[in-house]
Amino acid sequence: MPRPKLLLPALLTIVGVAVLCTLGTWQWLRMSEKRFFIERLEAQAKAAPVQLSANGGWPKLDLTRAQAKGSYLDGMASVRTTIAAGPPGSRQLSGFGRWIFQGFRLDDGMTILVNRGFVPESRFAAIAPATGAATVTGYLRAAETRNSFTPADLPQQREFYTRDPEAIAAALGIGAVAPLYLEAERQGDGLTPPAGVDVNELIARIPDNHLQYALTWWGLALTLIGVFAAYALQARRRPDPEG
Incomplete structure (x- = not known):
């Protein structure tokens, strides 16, 4: 059996991780904006x-x-x-x-x-x-x-x-x-x-679930990296019939 090619899976993994990390970072930034908004409301209520x-x-x-x-x-x-x-x-x-x-x-x-x-x-x-x-x-x-x-x-x-x-x-x-x-x-x-x-x-x-969402996206990125690493390790262990 020929050794699986890793170039395409590697490229897809890089793209997927980049997208998931971007989504996680966006949720992190939204969390900061939301908490600033909530703090402003709390200050307004007392002022x-x-x-x-x-x-x-x-x-x-x-x-x-x-x-x-x-x-x-x-x-x-x-x-x-x-x-x-x-x-x-x-x-x-x-x-x-x-x-x-x-x-x-x-x-x-x-x-x-x-x-x-x-x-x-x-x-x-x-x-x-x-x-x-x-x-x-x-x-x-x-x-x-x-x-x-x-x-x-x-x-x-x-x-x-x-x-x-x-x-x-x-x-x-x-x-x-x-x-x-x-x-x-x-x-x-x-x-x-x-x-x-x-x-x-x-x-x-006011919903404030952005930290949960950010951790979810970043967790998926780590999972994708783990899946690719396991796939690549398994591919390296297979004997190369042409070697």
Whole structure:
């Protein structure tokens, strides 16, 4: 039996190991980025909120803690969503329901949309628009983007499937609004709708499996090296009939 050729298996092994190591390194870098993001959120949760003003520079970072002082505008819209049940011990509404959006005019004239919180579908009919002066503390969020699986919005019914401030404001007849919306912090027990965001539960929900993924890719690279080494050793032990 002729001795197996090693050149092609060696080349394939080199390519495979390079790909697997690249994937592992990418997950390692993503882990650093994710942990930096989580640490920023934790710091934001403890820090004093940024005061929103039409005259001042607005923070550009998603999930910056901020506070708006002004009054709610008439009318509200909803964004359909589904929230998974929280971990044991968490107190939050979950299931199929809607985010409640309403216009909010700052004392100096700027208008921003406020996501007042989540309402289960079975309790949506009982929710009324907020009225009067208020101070809302929460987190600035960037508009969500649509994809090919996102259902079409129903602006005539003020019903949406993405949290898009511009589209929602148009349906509410508000006009120009800030490009970011304010996601209100949770007030009370978290079981009374609309229930705002609890940043600690939000942080706990952020997946951080990148180290596991990196070790998996690197482990596969080592396994591939081991397979090739065993194959090459076996090939060297075979007698060469032409020798």
